[in-house]
Amino acid sequence: MRFSSLFLFVSLGCLPTLAAVAGGKEPHYPVTTLAPTLRENAHAVVRMEDETLLVKSVGRTVRTVRRATTVLDEAGAEWATQLVYYDQLSSVSYLRGAVYDAEGQLVRQLRTSDVKDYSLSDGFSLATDARGRVADLRQPNYPYTVSFEYEVVSDNSLFYTTWQPQSAEQLAVEQASFRVLTPANLPLRFQERHLPKGAAVVRSQQGDMQVYQWELKALPAQEEEPYGPPLSEVVPTVATAPTTFEVQGHAGTLTSWQGLGQWDYDLNMGRDVLPEAVQARVAALVKDAPDERTRISRVYDLLQSSTRYVSVQLGLGGWQTIPATNVSSTGYGDCKALSNYCMALLKAAGVPSYCALVLADEPDIHTEFPSNQFNHVVLCVPLKKASKPDTVWLECTSQNTALGYMGSFTGNRHALLLTPAGGQLVRTPRYGAAENRRERSADVYLDAQGSATAMLRTRRTGLEQDQFSQLMHGLDPVQQKKKIAESLPLSNFNITKFALVSDAKAAIPTINETLGLTLPQFGTPSGRRVFLLPNLLSRLPAVTMPVGERQTDIWLASAYAHADTVRIHVPAGFQVESLPTPVQLTTTFGTYSAQVQKLADGTIQYVRTLRMPHTRFPRTDYPAYVEFRRKINAADKAQLVLVKTES
Incomplete structure (x- = not known):
């Protein structure tokens, strides 16, 4: 089952609450009022989505959304379920819901006992604080309409909302709106993509808060076309990001790739120290190596033969690595930890290297909009003594990937190199027809x-x-x-x-x-x-x-x-x-x-x-x-x- 995720819903008082809706006899979202063009080729239709991001401070945000979706057939039943993600840095204030029949009459409201709370363990994480509250309002007879609302308070302001109400194929949108309220000293950065004419941002002032607002109407269902881009690259989208942010006392700026890289580098600085015994082992391993590439190869072989990938995601641990000393003693780590450990091993071998953030197994990042778009860490090793400038890239989570090979997972895209001078946007290896x-x-x-x-x-x-x-x-x-x-x-x-x-x-x-x-x-x-x-x-x-x-x-x-x-x-x-x-x-x-x-x-x-x-x-x-x-x-x-x- 696929749960619609990371849409954080609630009312800010501008629309009636579910309790008010349930108490009246006026029908809500009857299917007969749907325009035929929105039903065409659709399994579900978003009747109303109202999402707000409230920036409380440099380190805290409140994200609220109300959404009502008409489910037209069994293929659209996933939209009658909702997952609300939270972790050590966020909390769910509440989750509410209701379901209506085809005529718009209330069938029932979501009860507290209906909401389940699960650990979102991925099956390979040693430790993770990711959890989710799940609501399921699926009905046996179609069509029907479900409405969810909830609120999430986050102490992780590194991530702002990417608003994309038409997030799946064969999903139409009747009306959707998105607002960001932020203090004047924390101006919003945003990027509009593929918005229809007349849907650009409307700015206003509300007290001492700056308000940014977007609205979309009557978006017919879409499908990914053969040999075309993924749907996420063509539907209306507003990406947002902070100018400055703070996560558990660690402040940073996000107006440039250099700033984001500087924050990540500083967060992990000093965690690449190895025990003396490990340093001596590396020195002995490479003492007769004739060149840099041979030293890199021997260190990479050591890494692959002595470590394994296990994810650790606890609070700031999503960005701050386990120290190299821990990896050397336990033999495991996540992508950050293993890349940092390999960097430490190479340092002991006299070869400098840099960790790099990359968006793996997805389309490339939007390079023109500096923001945290990454989900993986690899290692970049510039060859300083080569006859011509060259670079070796290492996938440190794999026990069998070839030296220097990135493949379809992380190749042919951009990565953010983490250096003492901050972030530097670079390209990972390209693989063309000569290689493939x-x-x-x-x-x-x-x-x-x-x-x-x-x-x-x-x-x-x-x-x-x-x-x-x-x-x-x-x-x-x-x-x-x-x-x-x-x-x-x-x-x-x-x-x-x-x-x-x-x-x-x-x-x-x-x-x-x-x-x-x-x-x-x-x-x-x-x-x-x-x-x-x-x-x-x-x-x-x-x-x-x-x-x-x-x-x-x-x-x-x-x-x-x-x-x-x-x-x-x-x-x-x-x-x-x-x-x-x-x-x-x-x-x-x-x-x-x-x-x-x-x-x-x-x-x-x-x-x-x-x-x-x-x-x-x-x-x-x-x-x-x-x-x-x-x-x-x-x-x-x-x-x-x-x-x-x-x-």
């Missing part, structure tokens, strides 16, 4: 009935091997084989041989796969002829045009290069009757080629290449992209024909 490669060669031995055996050898590098690396380190060989079988685009086959071998020490990690197959129906006999598809496994599907006009740009998320060579060994008594026409496509979306030819020894050789960029294109180019993919799909399905010779 899949090269496959196959030998297929065909018999006269159209059955075949095949031996395939596949080499994957960079991002192309990420998923297979997870298989290797997360599953046993039997489960690996099962997962590989499920991924093959074949309807009738049997795996006779299977092996995955990793070369994790390569500059770009590599996995080699060996696969033996029996293919009972590889070719289709028809009289004296056999029809077969030379493209054994690399078939790129076509994409379709939207019913209406496309709304978003084309996002090609990662660059890659594929190369396939398939040699088909023709059975005795058969010869080639026809071969597919060669195809060569060169476009801004990528390049593709496919060619089939008969070799001197009678073998048929199929060669296919595909190279795609990491880039974005305007939505007006989508028809051309669809045509590009259609041509590839047609070429990938092209057949050759063998004919039995006359005896």
